[in-house]
Amino acid sequence: MQAQPITTPARFDSDRARHEAVRRRDARADGQFFYGVITTGVYCRPSCAARLALPENVRFHATTDDAERAGFRACKRCRPSESPHAQRDRVLAAVRERLDAANAPVSLAELAESVSLSPHHLHRLFRKHVGLTPREYAAAVRLQRVGEELRDGVSVTRAIYEAGYSSSSRFYEAGSGALGITPRRLRVGADGVEMRSVVRPCSLGQVLIAATSRGICTIAFGDAPDDLRSELQARFPRAEQRDPDAALDQLADRVVAMIDQSELADDLPLDLIGTAFQQRVWRALREIPRGETRSYGEIAAQVGVPGAARAVGSACGKNPIAVAVPCHRVLRDDGGIGGYRWGLPRKRTLLERERKR
Numbered sequence: 001m002q003a004q005p006i007t008t009p010a011r012f013d014s015d016r017a018r019h020e021a022v023r024r025r026d027a028r029a030d031g032q033f034f035y036g037v038i039t040t041g042v043y044c045r046p047s048c049a050a051r052l053a054l055p056e057n058v059r060f061h062a063t064t065d066d067a068e069r070a071g072f073r074a075c076k077r078c079r080p081s082e083s084p085h086a087q088r089d090r091v092l093a094a095v096r097e098r099l100d101a102a103n104a105p106v107s108l109a110e111l112a113e114s115v116s117l118s119p120h121h122l123h124r125l126f127r128k129h130v131g132l133t134p135r136e137y138a139a140a141v142r143l144q145r146v147g148e149e150l151r152d153g154v155s156v157t158r159a160i161y162e163a164g165y166s167s168s169s170r171f172y173e174a175g176s177g178a179l180g181i182t183p184r185r186l187r188v189g190a191d192g193v194e195m196r197s198v199v200r201p202c203s204l205g206q207v208l209i210a211a212t213s214r215g216i217c218t219i220a221f222g223d224a225p226d227d228l229r230s231e232l233q234a235r236f237p238r239a240e241q242r243d244p245d246a247a248l249d250q251l252a253d254r255v256v257a258m259i260d261q262s263e264l265a266d267d268l269p270l271d272l273i274g275t276a277f278q279q280r281v282w283r284a285l286r287e288i289p290r291g292e293t294r295s296y297g298e299i300a301a302q303v304g305v306p307g308a309a310r311a312v313g314s315a316c317g318k319n320p321i322a323v324a325v326p327c328h329r330v331l332r333d334d335g336g337i338g339g340y341r342w343g344l345p346r347k348r349t350l351l352e353r354e355r356k357r
Helices: 015-024 064-069 084-101 108-114 119-130 134-151 156-162 168-173 183-187 225-235 246-260 276-286 296-302 309-317 344-356
Strands: 034-037 042-044 058-061 194-202 205-211 216-222 240-242
Touching: 015 058, 034 064, 042 064, 058 064, 084 108, 084 119, 084 134, 108 119, 108 134, 119 134, 194 225, 194 246, 205 225, 205 246, 216 225, 216 246, 276 296, 276 309, 296 309
Parallel strands: 194 240
Antiparallel strands: 034 042, 034 058, 194 205, 205 216
């Protein structure tokens, strides 16, 4: 195996290096030093998006206390006296709030300017802690709006415009497939969507596996095959239910092996249909390694909404794809087993098997 290169932390131990970091608005320098501008009396983080000062007007300080003792006051844009975690949470909350409320596309440069960060730093920070890029998040929000409008009976054209798309073509270019099914079909209960399903016995009772042309849209446990089929029918009342084929049988074999033998199946094709927040939670669940668990609070922090453990629990409860989207690996913050839509005995069994593997 080829050795991985060792990355050395950036050093800012000379005025020249510090000036260059400020010029680049280098976020790697944040916390390593602060700079004050004598013409304004304000001190900032190196990554602050404020207008650059002439080098001869800049003074460097190791800490915020040093800067304030020298007579500088904290910048109201980059808030250098905030802790890194508090700043991160504030920035992410502000960006999400703006994207949630936007009725038209917002550029990365505009978002970065609004929170006094460089576009590159904001993009990296948002993707790391939210799980999506700002552009992907905005697209998911708008697609979610389209889905909500369509379910309320609004016409397709009106739903597309009210969700912030400038035209129908822009909506389809943006990838309406993220809704899982086309908007017209979503509005009328998945009318015309081809779906195949099969119920198989497994060690946890009966399991229903349903798939569209995109991939698996449902893995559900139950005790009676007819009940499982009825639940699928209620979820997709007007889908065209077809007989199982060889491709679905192969998927079902892999699903049963995943349940009974704790086999890995990370490459299963999935057709996940959910809100932007649910998609973020479900993506985070798929990143939990087999044999490990996370708390609802840890998942909330991972998707960028610390303190939203209850909302994470709700998203787990609405997960339509058991085991492949492993909501069983999420526990209460106090270590308790928490809930499971297919019953706690099944959750305990899955966790024990994975620990043994």
